[in-house]
Amino acid sequence: MILIINICKEKLHYFEFVKPVESILAKAKIDFKTVHYEKVTDRELFNKKFKKIIICGTSLKDNDYLANLDKFKWVKLSELEGKPILGICGGMQVISLMFDGILVEDTEIGLTEVFFNKRFLGIEGKTKVYSLHNNSVLVDDRQFEVFASSRQGECIQAIKHKYKEVYGVLFHPEVLNKEMILDFCMRK
Amino acid sequence: MAGMKCGVLFSGGKDSTYSAYLAAEHNYKITCLISVFSENPESYMFHTPSITQAEEQAKAMGLPLVIQKTQGKKEAELEDLEKAIIKAKEEFNIEGIITGALQSIYQASRIQKICNKLNLECFNPLWQIDAEQYLMELIKNKFKVIITGVFAYPLDSSWLGREIDEGFLKDIKELNKKYGIHIAGEGGEFETFVLDCPLFKKPLEITNTRVSGSGNSWRMEVEVR
Structure with a gap:
């Protein structure tokens, strides 16, 4: 069973991002079970029936989750060690920031060409994705490996923690790359 | 407590009307409808059949309609859409835009860019929705939606005026299996007009129809009151 974390401030954005x-x-x-980040409990996060966690994205104008990063401390907890996490867009920003990354202003909206330098959640090489962000990240390269970027490496698009099963994608795989979400859920 | 003030990009078809319904159900305050009237029937952005009847639909919802005309040339259409949204922002103090985008990245990303530039929230509550589930929701929520245009084989003039009901869903699912017709018409296979829904204070009545077309491309202009 997958625990889905909703980070949307606006109720109506649930339909678009979750x-x-x-x-x-x-x-x-x-x-799966979906819980809002402001309401998720330790009991849910540490429950063994939830094998993996997906943190979904939100809208271009919604930055509330960035002002509430203390609600995401669980991303780093050792008690969650071994429980894979996938962060999508805002979810990847949260993951990066929790692991000492930096947020940078960067807008991409619409069809974007991304290059995966290594196989990542079943995808490799040049791929078309759907982007919707006003921020991207710079990750701590002692902790994260970059698997994909757009604009000749300018914008980081896919990351994985070097020692943990923690993944992030800046684009929205639920639109054009649905198989990546299934790959994450099904991989042993 | 009333939610965010929003304008709905409104074509008069099922998608924009159902999005408006979902927003109202979730306590968003719809303050106006915004329609772009394209003079180009092959518009890149806008659903064109029966759009002039949007005024009657707006009246039925008790909402003002912000109107913008466009010649329907590819990029000029976007400038006209932006003008319409600016007008709505100035006149009705909207903080967000609601669209009926289902899958079109071309359409959705252009509206997202305009909203981002104008510092408005953008809501696409039907984004990536399962088409069959969507039509079932329309039926369950008592939307009276008719077909006003068909543009793909094997659809023909006999489909004009058909209501989206269980029988329609059964038939369109068969055409989806055999010919790949999108169940919700997202590929432009058919277009729709809403005659009644829970947002309407009274149902609209068709007073006149004008059918034109040939082969697998037909339109039915409706007059309503």
Whole structure:
């Protein structure tokens, strides 16, 4: 079972940023439970029935989650060691910031060409993705490996922690790269 | 407590109307509808059949309609859309835009860019929705939606005026299996007009229709009151 974390400030954005991820899991008959980041409890986070966690994205104008980073301390907790986490867009920004990364202003909206230098959640090489962000990240390269970028390496698009099962994608795989979400959920 | 003030990019078809309904259901305050009237029937951005009847639909919802005309040339359409949104922002103090985008990255990303530039929230509550589930929701929520245009084989003039109901869903699912027709018409296979829904104070009645077309491309202009 997957624990989905909703980071949207606006209720209506659930339909745009969370429901499409839920639909991908539902179609693949993968059980899930969705909880808002402000309401998620330790009991849910540490519950063994939730094998993996997905942190979904939110809208271009929504930066509330960035002002509430203390609510995401669990991303780094050793008690969660071994529980894979995938952060999408805002979710990747949260992961990067929790692991000493830096946020930088960078806007990409729409179809974007991304180059994966190594296989990442089933994807390799040049790939078209859907982007929707006003911020990107610079990661601590002692902790994270960069797997993909856009604009000749200018904008980091996919990362994985070097020692943990913690993944991040800046683009929205729920739009054009649904198979990546399934790869994350199904990989052993 | 009333939520954020929003304008709906409104075509009169099922997608923009259902998005408006979802927003209202979640306590957003819809303060105006925004329609771009394209003079180009092959518009890149806008749903064109029966759009002049949007005024009657706006009246049925008790909402003001912000109107912007466009010649329908590819990039000029976007400038006209931006003008319409600016007008709505100035006149109705909207803080967000609601669209009926389902899957079109071309359409959605252009509206996102305009909203980002104008510092407005952008809501796409039907984004990536499962088409069959969507039509079932329309039926369940008592949307009276008719087909006003067909533009793909094997659809023909017999589909004009058909209501989206269980029978329609069954037939369109079969055409989806056989010919790949998108169940919600997202590929431009068909277009729709809303005659009634929970947002309307009274249902609209068709007073006149004008059918034109040939083969697998037909339009039905409707007059309503």
